[in-house]
Amino acid sequence: MNSVAIPSRFARWRNPSALPGFGLTLGFTLFYLSAIVLIPLAALLLRPWTLGWDGFWSVIAQPRTLAALKLSFGAAAIAAAINAVLGLIVAWVLTRYRIPGGRLIDALVDLPFALPTAVAGIALSSLYASNGWLGAIAAQFGLKIAYTPIGVVIALIFIGLPFVVRTLQPVLADMSLESEEAAATLGASRAQTFFRVILPALAPSLITGTAMAFARAVGEYGSVIFIAGNLPMVSEIAPLLIVIKLQEYDYAAAAAIGVVMLTISFVMLLALNALQSWAAARQ
Amino acid sequence: MRQAFRNPTQDHPAIRIALSAVAITFIVLFLLMPLAVVFSEALSNGLSAARDAIVDPDALSAIRLTLITAAIAVPLNLVFGLSAAWAIAKFDFRGKSILTTLIDLPFSVSPVVSGLIYVLVFGLQGWLGPTLRDHDIKIIFALPGIVLATIFVTFPFVARELIPLMSDQGRDEEEAAVSLGASGLSTFLRVTLPNIKWGLLYGVLLCNARAMGEFGAVSVVSGHIRGQTDTMPLHVEVLYNDYQYVGAFAVASLLALLALVTLAIKSLLEWRYADEIAAVHRH
Numbered sequence: 001m002n003s004v005a006i007p008s009r010f011a012r013w014r015n016p017s018a019l020p021g022f023g024l025t026l027g028f029t030l031f032y033l034s035a036i037v038l039i040p041l042a043a044l045l046l047r048p049w050t051l052g053w054d055g056f057w058s059v060i061a062q063p064r065t066l067a068a069l070k071l072s073f074g075a076a077a078i079a080a081a082i083n084a085v086l087g088l089i090v091a092w093v094l095t096r097y098r099i100p101g102g103r104l105i106d107a108l109v110d111l112p113f114a115l116p117t118a119v120a121g122i123a124l125s126s127l128y129a130s131n132g133w134l135g136a137i138a139a140q141f142g143l144k145i146a147y148t149p150i151g152v153v154i155a156l157i158f159i160g161l162p163f164v165v166r167t168l169q170p171v172l173a174d175m176s177l178e179s180e181e182a183a184a185t186l187g188a189s190r191a192q193t194f195f196r197v198i199l200p201a202l203a204p205s206l207i208t209g210t211a212m213a214f215a216r217a218v219g220e221y222g223s224v225i226f227i228a229g230n231l232p233m234v235s236e237i238a239p240l241l242i243v244i245k246l247q248e249y250d251y252a253a254a255a256a257i258g259v260v261m262l263t264i265s266f267v268m269l270l271a272l273n274a275l276q277s278w279a280a281a282r283q
Numbered sequence: 284m285r286q287a288f289r290n291p292t293q294d295h296p297a298i299r300i301a302l303s304a305v306a307i308t309f310i311v312l313f314l315l316m317p318l319a320v321v322f323s324e325a326l327s328n329g330l331s332a333a334r335d336a337i338v339d340p341d342a343l344s345a346i347r348l349t350l351i352t353a354a355i356a357v358p359l360n361l362v363f364g365l366s367a368a369w370a371i372a373k374f375d376f377r378g379k380s381i382l383t384t385l386i387d388l389p390f391s392v393s394p395v396v397s398g399l400i401y402v403l404v405f406g407l408q409g410w411l412g413p414t415l416r417d418h419d420i421k422i423i424f425a426l427p428g429i430v431l432a433t434i435f436v437t438f439p440f441v442a443r444e445l446i447p448l449m450s451d452q453g454r455d456e457e458e459a460a461v462s463l464g465a466s467g468l469s470t471f472l473r474v475t476l477p478n479i480k481w482g483l484l485y486g487v488l489l490c491n492a493r494a495m496g497e498f499g500a501v502s503v504v505s506g507h508i509r510g511q512t513d514t515m516p517l518h519v520e521v522l523y524n525d526y527q528y529v530g531a532f533a534v535a536s537l538l539a540l541l542a543l544v545t546l547a548i549k550s551l552l553e554w555r556y557a558d559e560i561a562a563v564h565r566h
Contacts, residue, residue, distance in 0.1 A: 043404045113489070117499065119321060121498075
């Protein structure tokens with residue numbers, strides 16, 4: 001029959017299938033995606049240009065904006081680096097050792113995903129305030145955590161913790177012990193085996209998990225604003241500055257900061273993706 | 284002659300103890316203590332003070348708004364997730380990987396920006412602002428805006444759970460059903476749905492937890508009208524900034540309980556139905 005013999009234009013972009021519902025489900029998917037995600041995001045990308053290039057630049061180049069962006073990205077980077085090390089240790093302990101309450105700890109690792117950020121924010125804030133359980137101890141050493149940039153880093157460590165652990169766990173669990181045995185047979189010390197055999201194999205997922213923790217931390221708002229103290233130029237994060245601009249009805253400035261955040265995150269994720277495929281290719 | 288033999292793939296006992304100690308300390312400091320402080324602060328003036336804060340009319344209205352929001356947002360994202368997964372997992376077409384990437388997009392957008400984009404579309408100075416005002420339709424600073432922002436931040440949960448799961452399961456069973464004369468709908472209800480029910484529940488669970496706990500995005504579109512447009516997380520913020528710590532932590536402890544129930548069901552599903560929920564659970 002003609003319809004079978006001659007591939008239509010339609011058939012070129014999708015393989016024929018016996019199952020029904022393709023048009024309906026893809027149509028609804030595209031409609032919903034456009035209405036909820038794509039069109040509103042387009043509104044964000046287009047908005048700052050109502051200021052013109054100079055106006056856009058003057059919003060971004062303000063010392064207060066630059067300080068907020070620097071804090072958001074800097075604190076996120078520090079928190080992600082700390083999570084990379086501690087997350088690796090937690091994942092290692094949970095998959096390799098049998099520790100009491102291991103299953104409970106494992107379930108608890110997801111808490112930052114499940115606990116609303118505002119709840120985490122007020123909890124961390126009262127924990128690390130100078131009269132809080134941990135803040136009081138730190139105060140004895142002359143260290144102030146809440147209402148300083150250190151508080152921001154603490155909140156971002158909390159929020160990013162599960163990403164590294166959860167990305168590493170399945171890889172560690174699937175890793176065969178044979179290459180470790182081979183390394184030991186050939187006379188490698190345990191430390192050599194770890195740094196030359198195990199760590200390179202973990203590198204791609206470690207990088208992925210760290211990048212995810214970083215990306216999440218850059219945009220984080222709820223868990224940070226309570227503990228940060230929100231002092232302009234000192235402990236004011238970029239998402240909070242967006243909220244402040246919105247409260248001043250300065251939509252274009254809010255959008256400008258939002259676009260810069262999105263762009264920097266996007267570029268960094270691309271770079272990390274490249275790094276990750278480089279690490280995977282080196283294997 | 285006996286010689287102590289240590290398995291070369293196991294760490295030295297001293298290292299095991301040290302790493303376990305680091306991991307447990309980290310988990311206790313960063314996960315357990317924030318959780319404990321929520322309940323401890325809520326109950327610091329006794330159970331009745333906490334109860335009073337929860338049955339306060341403003342708190343009850345916040346609880347109602349949170350439930351209504353989740354009751355609209357979660358089913359919509361459920362339908363979308365099923366529809367997207369059916370189109371992507373059961374058919375081959377061009378642009379599939381771009382579509383999958385776009386569905387994940389909301390996870391890499393800051394919560395504040397997620398709210399901002401709707402202000403830019405529906406706000407007074409937004410694209411549709413003047414039109415909406417002329418017709419007396421309120422979206423921003425009202426329920427529709429809160430629901431939209433919640434849909435955005437929970438957009439990928441169900442879809443990203445179902446897409447890998449349904450792709451793994453292939454389409455043989457559905458094709459068999461259709462070739463035996465089953466309609467599309469009964470194929471879905473009797474063949475596909477039983478195969479994906481636990482994965483679906485898993486996705487809905489995470490979607491719901493985030494929908495009820497979202498703070499940043501909702502905070503931008505809500506307008507903070509007490510007793511009207513404050514959700515539970517926003518009510519926590521209002522009370523906390525009002526120095527009503529017991530009240531703030533009492534409402535927060537409800538949200539923390541929700542998080543704990545979510546984690547418990549999630550762990551149960553992972554433990555009991557590991558093979559029937561997708562391998563990819565990363566957020």
